[in-house]
Structure formats: C-alpha cells, structure tokens
Amino acid sequence: MTNQIIRNELKEKKVYQWELAHELGVSEQTILRRLRFEMGLNEQMRLIQLIREIQLRKENCL
Secondary structure, three states: OOOHHHHHHHHHHOOOHHHHHHHHOOOHHHHHHHOOOOOOHHHHHHHHHHHHHHHHHHHHHO
16 A cells, blocks of 8 residues: 555544545545555655644644
8 A cells, every 4th residue: 555654644543534635634535546646755744743733733622
C-alpha cells in the first residue's frame, strides 16, 4: 500500500482523513486520491507534521 507512513500516522494519532483534508483546504476525496500514489519525502514529512499538529489541537480541546 502506498504512503503507508501517512496512513499509519493518521491511525496512530487518531486523526481522520477528513480532518487532514479540512486543514489543507481540500476535499476528503482529494486526500484519498493523493494517497493512491507514493508522495515525495518532503510532502510526506509535511503531512506528518500537519497530522501531529491536528492531534495536539484535538488533545488540548478535551
């Protein structure tokens, strides 16, 4: 499966794909399409950082 690092990070941090999409200003469908093909390392790292930021915000709201 492509982009397994990102998929694992979403699962580990309990961040939904729609939350990532919202943060990026795109639709959830766009995220699903992007995950179909392996992203470059820079793009993966950017998304991982964003996922961690979302997770931290969610924790602070609880």
